[in-house]
Every structure is written in C-alpha cells, then in structure tokens.
Amino acid sequence: MTDSGGTAEGATAPTILCCGPYPIERVRISAFAAALGDPHPAYTDPAAARALGHPDIIAPPTYLATLAAHAEDQLLGLQPDFASVEGTVHRAQTLRHARPAHAGDTLHATVCLAATTTLAGRPLLTLDCEFRDEGGAWVATTTSSLLCPATAPWPARRPLDTTESDHP
Numbered sequence: 001m002t003d004s005g006g007t008a009e010g011a012t013a014p015t016i017l018c019c020g021p022y023p024i025e026r027v028r029i030s031a032f033a034a035a036l037g038d039p040h041p042a043y044t045d046p047a048a049a050r051a052l053g054h055p056d057i058i059a060p061p062t063y064l065a066t067l068a069a070h071a072e073d074q075l076l077g078l079q080p081d082f083a084s085v086e087g088t089v090h091r092a093q094t095l096r097h098a099r100p101a102h103a104g105d106t107l108h109a110t111v112c113l114a115a116t117t118t119l120a121g122r123p124l125l126t127l128d129c130e131f132r133d134e135g136g137a138w139v140a141t142t143t144s145s146l147l148c149p150a151t152a153p154w155p156a157r158r159p160l161d162t163t164e165s166d167h168p
Contacts, residue, residue, distance in 0.1 A: 019071040058100035068129035087149035
C-alpha cells in the first residue's frame, strides 16, 4: 500500500534521487541566454564557442539551475512533508562547475536532500544536485536553500473590521 506521496506505508521517503536524462539543446541554450539578456556569442554561435575551445555552444552558468529545480521538485514530491512547493521561498543557490554544459551533452542529475533544519518554525532545506555527462564525468553541482511553508497551521486571522477602524 502507498500513501499519497507514492512511498510505501511505513517506508522512509528517499533523500537521494537520480533524474534525467537532460539533453542540452542549442535552441534552449539560446532562448535562456536571450531571456537573461546575455549577448555572449558562445551561447548562440558554434564558431564563436569553438574559437574558445568548446565543441559547441555553451550554456550560461545558471542554465543548470533550471534543470536542478526540476530534479529538486521530483525529490520533494516524494517527501510526505513537502509534497507541495507552494509557498516555498528560494533563499539561495550556488553553482560549482567543472566545465560548461555544451549543446549536444546529455546530463544526468543526482539530487540529494543534504540537510533539513528549521528557521522561524519553517522547514529549511538544503539540496545538492550533481550533474554528470554520459561518460560519468562531473560537470557541475548546484546547492539550493529552500524555506518551506510552516508544517503547523497558521493561527486563524481575526475577522476584518467592517468599520475600517484601526482599533481591535
């Protein structure tokens, strides 16, 4: 029998999940660079990227954050206490790269719930997402800090004063 989160009743939810494959495509890299407003030619022109020593256009460094968010959502969806990311605040993200992601790469991600603490009564999660290429070589790791909604219900709000008075 499984619960609504998809884990077997009495089983512990996974804290590590393998995700992907994530094909890195020219059109997506170019669109991401355009959305950033970054005109660097290595993001759109294969010849410019090759002149810099890359096999094809490269993804902006933050491109992998979008893939990490997908992997993180998949892992959090398996956690019974964090089944909804609604109300979650993305506090911080760091990226460490061994090399840029190139068009033509196919990346695989391993996302890990690295730490769970609390801040102001709300779960504070740290997630690491490691990306490797098809040969298993490390490409990059992202670390995200997420402040989740409080698990306990908020106190009931007092009714609105229809007189529009500031007094209780």
